[in-house]
Structure formats: structure tokens, C-alpha cells
Amino acid sequence: MDYGILKFKEPQNNIQRKIIHVDMDAFYASVEIRDNPALKNKAVIIAHDPRTRGGRGVVTTANYEARKFGVHSAMSAQVALDKCPHAIFISPRMSYYAEISQQIRNVFRKYTDLIEPLSLDEAYLDVTENKINLNSATLIAREIQKDVWNEVGLTCSAGVSYNKFLAKIASDIKKPGGLTVITPDDAQDFLWELPIHKFYGVGQKTAEKLEQQEITNGRELYELSAKFLVDEFGKMGYRLYQRIRGIDNTPVAANRERKSVGKESTFGPFLVSEEQVIGALRELAASVHRSLEKNKVHGRIVTLKIRYADFETTTRQKSFSSFVGGEQDIFWKAQELWLEHGEIEREVRLLGITLSHLAPQHYTNIELPLWNKDENERKK
CATH class of the missing domain: 3.30.1490.100 (DNA polymerase, Y-family, little finger domain)
Known part of the structure; x- marks a missing residue:
């Protein structure tokens, strides 16, 4: 692929925003346990019981007690039963979970209207400017966790950073009920230590391809040139080049119409x-x-x-x-x-x-880097 002879222009990083990613802890299972306290400290799997359906069914989610036995979402319900035979299976109630999700979003709206739901159990919040005029996104995240517990009776984990990519990763660091903050000063060291498969947006095939080339963590990814990454992965490669540098300038998309x-x-x-x-x-x-x-x-x-x-x-x-x-x-x-x-x-x-x-498909014209066509080096 010939990119011409122009020099590559490094992407610019916006570190001024304050983004929170809120992720409910084992949401569907937690709702069922909240409503039936007798389930507390027991392994709970949200799926139709395979013993009554000829082994059919798929796990929607499982609480942390069940996850200790290797049960996870999208797993066959029969496999989940084999791994955790003492688990309690509960058929999902999606419309009910959607009602609870709206209650949680009402909590978010006390702090900001810039809310981008990812699913019923997680959302991005832009609190750069917020309704309570609080300068600290970390303090806002803590208040949200308290309010969700007090008003809805559920726990959530939160990640705080200056962009969506880092906030999303951060929310998964300490679960359940955790809060992780990644500042602009901390971002590079954090990303260097992160395993490749933990990079949000990196699918299994991309991770396997990188690992086959002995690229197993962020530090090793950082050493790859933009040209190499684009040649190997196209626009996804350029996105990786940005992400390992802590760059994600996509805004919180709050105006999504429900269609x-x-x-x-x-x-x-x-x-x-x-x-x-x-x-x-x-x-x-x-x-x-x-x-x-x-x-x-x-x-x-x-x-x-x-x-x-x-x-x-x-x-x-x-x-x-x-x-x-x-x-x-x-x-x-x-x-x-x-x-x-x-x-x-x-x-x-x-x-x-x-x-x-639904939401519009935004076909962003990513400005791909241009190099000297004789560049053959894999590393910078």
C-alpha cells in the first residue's frame, strides 16, 4: 500500500473532559437477589433452567458467586449447570430489568444530561460541566454510586478519566462496587501495563494476531509504528495507535433517538x-x-x-x-x-x-498517516 511521501502527523489528545463510565454489577442477577434476599450468597444464573428445556438455553448473566466456577454470559446454560450444579437458575425478565435501568438513568440525570447508554446496565456520562457544579468527576462518581444504592438498592462500579476509552477500561478494574480513576498523568503507565486482550474494542481475533507476534501488552504495542498497525489492521490499526497513547476524542453521544x-x-x-x-x-x-x-x-x-x-x-x-x-x-x-x-x-x-x-452509523473519516513509500521498518 502506497501512502505517498508526506510525514505522519501525530494525533492530538483532548485531556480537558471529565468522563464517567458506570457499569452495574451483575445487573440482572443483582436485581433478582435484591428482590429475593434468600438468594444472597448463593450462585445465581440468569437463564432458563436447562434441566427443564432439554439442555437448551444461554446464560444472560451470572452473579459473582457463580462466576467463581467459571460461569459467564453467553455460555450455554447446560455448560453453566455442569460447572456449577448447585446454582439457582432464574428465567430473565427483560422488560422488568429495563424499568430498573430507567430508574438508574434518572439518578444519572441529577448530575448531567450528557448520558450515552451502552446497554441496560452501563452508560457513559460527561460531567465536565454538571448540574451540581462540582469540579471533581471522582466525587461525582462516588455520589452516583451512593445514590444508585440508596434509591435503587443495587451496586455499580465506575471508571473516571478524560475520555470514554479509559473510563470504560477503568470501570472493570475493581468489581463489584469499585471506583478507579485514570488521570492524564497516569494514563501512559497504566496502558503500558495493560494486557492486549484488556484493551476495550480489541476483539479476540485482533488480540490473537498481536499475541502471535509477541505483542502481549500495551508497552509492546506502543513500540509499533503507525504504518505497521495500519498495514496490518487498517483503520482499526490507526485506532490502536491512538488508544495506546491514551487518545480517544469521541464525545459522549447523548442525543440518541429510540427507534x-x-x-x-x-x-x-x-x-x-x-x-x-x-x-x-x-x-x-x-x-x-x-x-x-x-x-x-x-x-x-x-x-x-x-x-x-x-x-x-x-x-x-x-x-x-x-x-x-x-x-x-x-x-x-x-x-x-x-x-x-x-x-x-x-x-x-x-x-x-x-x-x-438505534443510533446513526457515524462513518468517521479517520485521517490515516502518510509515510515514505520506502519505509519497511516495523518498529518506530
């Missing part, structure tokens, strides 16, 4: 096998994906609608941890919902898939 894109199909004759349902879900996911591309939006919540032969209709939903619009991602979530909640023996007359909690 939805959905497609449904009525079947005659009815669907009477799992294979027919899975095939129909693939077609619906592809149709939803086309609509998303046409409207240049993506979303976080997939809802599956099922109408049986007797006209009884049920809807179930799952959340993504980040915005998606890919056909395969939509299909996988819809398939999970079917496997957890569907009853093929009742025969299916209608299926529908809806992606909601």
Missing part, C-alpha cells in the same frame, strides 16, 4: 421443525440488516416475536454490549432467543425480528 427496524413473516403452512424456524430467522435477519444499511443505523437490542398456531404471541429480547448491525450478529441473537423461549411443538404461524435502541 426500531423490524421485519416479520407469516407462514402457511405453519413451521413445524427447528430447521424451518432457523431458516426463517436467517432470512429475517438478512432483511433487517438490509433495512439497517438503507437507513444507516445500528442498534443494541434484538427482539424476537413468536406467534403460535393458537394465536398466542410472545416477545423476548437480548441486548448487545455495543452497537451492531451485522446480519450474522442479529441472527445469532434471534436464534439464542428462539432456543431459550421457542416451543416448536406448538407450531409457529409468525416470526419477527426487531433491532431497537
Whole structure:
């Protein structure tokens, strides 16, 4: 790839903002334990009990007692049962969790209107300017943790920094109920010690590719030239070049309208096998994906609608941890919902898939660096 002969211009870092990332602790499980104190100190898994569904089902979340046994979200419910046979399985109540999520956001609004939800259980807050005129984001984060506990009865962890990337990583450092602050002066040392797989936004394949080249932590990543990273990973590589330098100038996007894109199909004759349902879900996911591309939006919540032969209709939903619009991602979530909640023996007359909690796809024109075309060095 020929980038010409212009010199690379280093990206500028905005360190003036004050960002908090709030992440609820094992949210769905914590809600169930709050409502039923008898569950306290017991392993709780939010998923349909595989013993009553022929081994089917997927873990939505698990509390920390269950996680000690290796249980985690997106794991097969049967595998979770094998790892933690004494666990208590509770079927998810997504609409109820959404109500609790709104209560938590009402707490956030006491401090700022610049709130960017990532899912029902986490959000970014920009408190550079805030409603209580407090100069310390750390103190605001502590007040939010107190208010969420006092008003909603749940604990949350918080990360505080000058950008979203660092705040997101920080909130995961001390769980549950922790608070981690990364200042501009601390950022570089913190990132140098961070394992590659802990970098928010670095997927499993990217992490594996870097680790295969003996790049296992931030310090080693920092030594890579921008040219090498862009050649290997494209725009993601340039983003890595910025992130390892503590740079993330993306603003907290507070003005996201709640919309939805959905497609449904009525079947005659009815669907009477799992294979027919899975095939129909693939077609619906592809149709939803086309609509998303046409409207240049993506979303976080997939809802599956099922109408049986007797006209009884049920809807179930799952959340993504980040915005998606890919056909395969939509299909996988819809398939999970079917496997957890569907009853093929009742025969299916209608299926529908809806992606909601949408936001525009922002195609940022990242200014890629330009180097001398004869540069062949991997390191700076």
C-alpha cells in the first residue's frame, strides 16, 4: 500500500473532559437477589433452567458467586449447570430489568444530561460541566454510586478519566462496587501495563494476531509504528495507535433517538421443525440488516416475536454490549432467543425480528498517516 511521501502527523489528545463510565454489577442477577434476599450468597444464573428445556438455553448473566466456577454470559446454560450444579437458575425478565435501568438513568440525570447508554446496565456520562457544579468527576462518581444504592438498592462500579476509552477500561478494574480513576498523568503507565486482550474494542481475533507476534501488552504495542498497525489492521490499526497513547476524542453521544427496524413473516403452512424456524430467522435477519444499511443505523437490542398456531404471541429480547448491525450478529441473537423461549411443538404461524435502541452509523473519516513509500521498518 502506497501512502505517498508526506510525514505522519501525530494525533492530538483532548485531556480537558471529565468522563464517567458506570457499569452495574451483575445487573440482572443483582436485581433478582435484591428482590429475593434468600438468594444472597448463593450462585445465581440468569437463564432458563436447562434441566427443564432439554439442555437448551444461554446464560444472560451470572452473579459473582457463580462466576467463581467459571460461569459467564453467553455460555450455554447446560455448560453453566455442569460447572456449577448447585446454582439457582432464574428465567430473565427483560422488560422488568429495563424499568430498573430507567430508574438508574434518572439518578444519572441529577448530575448531567450528557448520558450515552451502552446497554441496560452501563452508560457513559460527561460531567465536565454538571448540574451540581462540582469540579471533581471522582466525587461525582462516588455520589452516583451512593445514590444508585440508596434509591435503587443495587451496586455499580465506575471508571473516571478524560475520555470514554479509559473510563470504560477503568470501570472493570475493581468489581463489584469499585471506583478507579485514570488521570492524564497516569494514563501512559497504566496502558503500558495493560494486557492486549484488556484493551476495550480489541476483539479476540485482533488480540490473537498481536499475541502471535509477541505483542502481549500495551508497552509492546506502543513500540509499533503507525504504518505497521495500519498495514496490518487498517483503520482499526490507526485506532490502536491512538488508544495506546491514551487518545480517544469521541464525545459522549447523548442525543440518541429510540427507534426500531423490524421485519416479520407469516407462514402457511405453519413451521413445524427447528430447521424451518432457523431458516426463517436467517432470512429475517438478512432483511433487517438490509433495512439497517438503507437507513444507516445500528442498534443494541434484538427482539424476537413468536406467534403460535393458537394465536398466542410472545416477545423476548437480548441486548448487545455495543452497537451492531451485522446480519450474522442479529441472527445469532434471534436464534439464542428462539432456543431459550421457542416451543416448536406448538407450531409457529409468525416470526419477527426487531433491532431497537438505534443510533446513526457515524462513518468517521479517520485521517490515516502518510509515510515514505520506502519505509519497511516495523518498529518506530
